[in-house]
Structure formats: C-alpha cells, structure tokens
Amino acid sequence: MKIVLDRPRCEGHGLCEExxxxxxxxxxxxxxxxxxxxVEGADIALANAAARVCPxxxxxxx
Amino acid sequence: xxxxxxxxxDLFADDVLVDPYPVHAELRELGPVVHxxxxxxxxxxxxxxxxxxxxxxxxxxSASIAFNPMANEALTGTSLxxxxxxxxxxxxxxxxxxxxxxxxxxxGQIEAKADALVAELVEKGSFEAIDALxxxxxxxxxxxxxxxxxxxxxxxxxxxxxxxxxLGPMNQRTAExxxxxxxLYGWCSEVKAEDLAEGSVGRGIFxxxxxxxxxxxxxGHIIHQYLGAGVDTTIAAIGNIxxxxxxxxxQLALVRANPSLVPAAFNEVLRFWPxxxxxxRLATKDVDIEGTVVPAGAQVAVLLGAGNRDPRHxxxxxxxxxxxxPVDHLAFGYGPHGCAGQGLARLEAHxxxxxxxRRVERLVAGPEVRVPNNTTRSIEELPVLEVISA
Numbered sequence: 269m270k271i272v273l274d275r276p277r278c279e280g281h282g283l284c285e286e287x288x289x290x291x292x293x294x295x296x297x298x299x300x301x302x303x304x305x306x307v308e309g310a311d312i313a314l315a316n317a318a319a320r321v322c323p324x325x326x327x328x329x330x
Numbered sequence: 331x332x333x334x335x336x337x338x339x340d341l342f343a344d345d346v347l348v349d350p351y352p353v354h355a356e357l358r359e360l361g362p363v364v365h366x367x368x369x370x371x372x373x374x375x376x377x378x379x380x381x382x383x384x385x386x387x388x389x390x391x392s393a394s395i396a397f398n399p400m401a402n403e404a405l406t407g408t409s410l411x412x413x414x415x416x417x418x419x420x421x422x423x424x425x426x427x428x429x430x431x432x433x434x435x436x437x438g439q440i441e442a443k444a445d446a447l448v449a450e451l452v453e454k455g456s457f458e459a460i461d462a463l464x465x466x467x468x469x470x471x472x473x474x475x476x477x478x479x480x481x482x483x484x485x486x487x488x489x490x491x492x493x494x495x496x497l498g499p500m501n502q503r504t505a506e507x508x509x510x511x512x513x514l515y516g517w518c519s520e521v522k523a524e525d526l527a528e529g530s531v532g533r534g535i536f537x538x539x540x541x542x543x544x545x546x547x548x549x550g551h552i553i554h555q556y557l558g559a560g561v562d563t564t565i566a567a568i569g570n571i572x573x574x575x576x577x578x579x580x581q582l583a584l585v586r587a588n589p590s591l592v593p594a595a596f597n598e599v600l601r602f603w604p605x606x607x608x609x610x611r612l613a614t615k616d617v618d619i620e621g622t623v624v625p626a627g628a629q630v631a632v633l634l635g636a637g638n639r640d641p642r643h644x645x646x647x648x649x650x651x652x653x654x655x656p657v658d659h660l661a662f663g664y665g666p667h668g669c670a671g672q673g674l675a676r677l678e679a680h681x682x683x684x685x686x687x688r689r690v691e692r693l694v695a696g697p698e699v700r701v702p703n704n705t706t707r708s709i710e711e712l713p714v715l716e717v718i719s720a
Contacts, residue, residue: 276418276422277418277666279425279429279430279431279673280429280430280431280673281429281430281672281673282430283657286657287657294431297431298429298430298431298432298434299431320658321657321658323662323664323668323669323672324664324665324666324668325385325664325665325666325668
C-alpha cells in the first residue's frame with residue numbers, strides 16, 4: 269500500500285503526525301514530509317489512521 | 331430508489347436552535363437523510379453520511395451554504411461558497427496567512443495572552459465568563475492578528491455575529507442582521523493597507539496583493555472571511571469550554587492531572603457542543619444515500635451536531651468525556667472546505683484550556699443564558715460565581 273499526499277491541499281495541521289509519527293512529520297517549515305510512502309503490515313493501520321484524521325482530506329492510502 | 335422519510339421539525343425554531351439535541355436524535359432515528367417539509371431541506375443526520383457528503387464536493391456543492399438566496403448571492407466568489415477547481419486557488423490564498431505553518435510564530439503570544447487573562451479572572455474570584463473571557467480573548471487575538479484599529483475593533487463582535495446570523499433562512503433574525511452584515515461588507519470593500527496596523531497579517535495580505543502574489547481586489551474579501559467566520563465561532567467554543575468544565579469538575583480534574591489531554595479536551599468540547607450545528611450544501615444531481623434519493627437541486631442541511639452525537643460512531647455520545655479524544659469530530663466540517671481557521675482556533679482554545687486547568691481546581695457557575703441564533707449556538711451569559719483556584 270502507498271500513502272498518497274495531495275500536497276497543494278495540505279495546510280500543515282499536523283494531526284497525521286500525531287496519529288502516525290513513525291511514518292510522517294512536519295519539518296521546520298511546517299511542511300509535511302512522508303518518511304515512508306510504501307507501507308505494509310501493521311503500518312497500514314497507522315497510515316489509515318493518519319489519513320482518517322486529516323481535516324482537509326489531503327492524505328489517502330491506496 | 332425511494333424518497334427519504336419526512337418530518338415537520340423546524341431546524342430554525344427558537345427552541346431547536348437553543349437545544350438541538352433531542353431533534354437531532356429524532357431525525358437520526360428516522361434515517362440518514364430526512365426531508366424537512368417546513369424548511370424545504372434534506373437533512374443529513376448520521377456521522378457517516380455527514381462526513382461523506384462534506385468530502386464529496388461533486389455531489390454536494392457549496393453554492394448554497396446559507397439557507398436564503400440573498401446570503402448565497404452575497405457569498406458568490408468566496409472560497410467558502412465555491413467548488414473546485416476555482417475553490418482550490420481561493421482557498422490557498424485564504425489560508426496562506428492562516429495555516430498552522432503561518433501561525434507558528436504566534437503560539438507564544440497567544441498562550442501568554444490567555445494566561446494573563448485567566449490569571450486576572452481567577453484573582454477576581456467571580457466573573458461573567460462570556461464577556462470577560464469568551465469574547466475578550468478571541469476579539470483581542472483576531473484584532474491584533476489582522477491589525478484592526480479604532481472603530482473596527484468596537485464593531486467586530488456585532489459584525490461577526492451578524493455575518494453568521496444571515497446564513498439562516500429568511501426569518502426575522504436574518505432580516506434584522508442583513509444591515510449589520512452589510513456594514514462589515516461595506517467596510518471590507520473599502521479597507522486599505524494603511525487602515526491596518528503595521529506588521530499585522532492583515533497588512534501582509536495587502537502587501538501580497540500589491541506584489542501580485544494574490545489576485546487584485548482579494549485582500550478585502552479575505553479580511554471579510556477572517557472576521558465573518560473566525561470571531562463568533564471561536565467565542566462560542568471558548569464559552570463552551572468554561573461552561574462544560576464548570577458542569578463537569580471530574581473532567582477538569584482529568585485534564586489537571588494530565589495536561590497532555592488539552593487537545594483531546596478541546597476535541598470533545600467541539601464534538602459535544604459544536605459552535606455550528608447546521609451547514610448548507612446544494613445537491614448537484616440525484617444522490618443515492620443508502621437507497622433513498624436526495625433530488626438534484628435540493629437544498630441540503632448537513633447536521634454536523636447530529637453526526638457528532640451519532641451512537642453508530644461514538645459510544646455513549648451524550649456523555650462529555652475528555653479522554654475519548656474524538657479527533658474525527660465534525661465541528662470543523664471536513665475535506666476541501668474544512669474550517670480554514672481551525673489552526674488558529676486550536677491555538678486559542680488550547681491556550682485557554684491549558685491556563686484554566688493549571689490555575690483552576692473548580693468553577694461554580696450559575697445558569698447559562700442562551701439566545702437563539704440561526705447559525706452559531708453559543709452562550710450569551712455565564713456567571714462564574716466562585717473560582718476555587720489551584
């Protein structure tokens with residue numbers, strides 16, 4: 269599975285980082301960085317949780 | 331597909347606006363979508379359909395977020411009332427100075443302001459929480475942020491309230507508030523860079539317009555949206571924080587014992603009492619919702635507050651429990667139109683909760699006074715009779 273970020277839509281609310289800090293973080297500029305894009309096993313649930321809490325629907329797992 | 335169940339509930343009746351939850355429960359049980367004959371709207375009542383509709387801008391357009399044509403007409407061309415692809419650019423312009431990354435530098439100032447205000451009120455021992463805190467704090471934050479000065483500062487509260495009232499159906503409240511909302515509109519269409527304090531975000535928006543970073547003549551519109559959308563709702567949320575903590579001392583004690591619960595507590599305040607319970611959309615085509623049809627062209631009422639209390643999604647939804655941390659609540663909407671100011675709202679509310687929970691052990695409040703409002707459900711007066719300080 270792959271985490272897909274709609275970058276223009278991302279506003280840096282950071283809720284995804286709280287849900288899945290192992291997979292993504294906001295950098296010093298407040299821009300989201302996907303530390304891992306390909307996920308498998310238990311990480312799929314984490315990635316889905318991160319996508320779920322994005323308030324502007326900028327993340328999905330495909 | 332069959333037509334949805336119908337109901338004679340009036341979403342904008344005084345008693346429903348003041349306490350919508352019994353009606354929300356009744357409508358949720360009738361079905362995920364209910365035709366409200368008296369309002370001539372199709373109400374979305376359950377968590378999943380509300381969230382799905384907010385994400386689905388192709389089926390549910392924002393061309394009709396208000397419940398009267400005059401307000402929808404006046405909002406045409408704003409980010410709030412447009413759909414992709416036009417919306418995408420407008421939204422980017424609006425959030426350029428409002429996104430969490432733009433606001434990072436303000437966190438310390440906002441926390442210091444909240445703490446100073448809360449400290450002063452705790453020292454007093456009793457106070458009226460709406461004027462002294464729920465209104466005073468966001469008005470100061472937003473005024474300083476945008477750089478409002480002079481008479482504009484004095485008008486922010488009534489302009490902000492009117493901007494929300496006029497989104498209702500064409501009832502007396504809407505009619506009475508159009509002239510006041512018009513004052514705000516008029517001022518925003520004439521405001522110049524030099525009217526706003528130097529170094530403010532408002533001044534920065536004009537600078538961006540001058541250097542061509544945003545389209546010509548958009549600065550005033552953006553300032554209009556900051557004021558129209560960001561004042562009344564935040565005031566409601568902060569009043570609700572005080573009232574809910576006064577009513578639930580056990581929940582305040584949990585936050586006091588574990589300050590990392592501050593964001594969770596705010597999520598629960600918003601889930602339990604969202605500042606906005608009802609928001610409009612327009613069905614662009616016949617939309618199938620679990621086997622029933624919302625007809626093309628229908629005015630849709632998205633019941634954010636009903637979704638937030640849906641037992642299909644939240645266990646024991648009528649209980650106020652800060653530890654449940656409902657991060658997916660619907661109070662900010664969701665998706666492309668998700669509240670553009672939620673980053674600022676979180677900064678303000680977290681600062682207030684943090685200061686209250688550190689300085690206050692218990693609040694004894696008298697009965698809250700509520701006044702019906704077409705759009706924002708907020709407390710008008712909340713006497714805090716006694717503060718048991720920490």
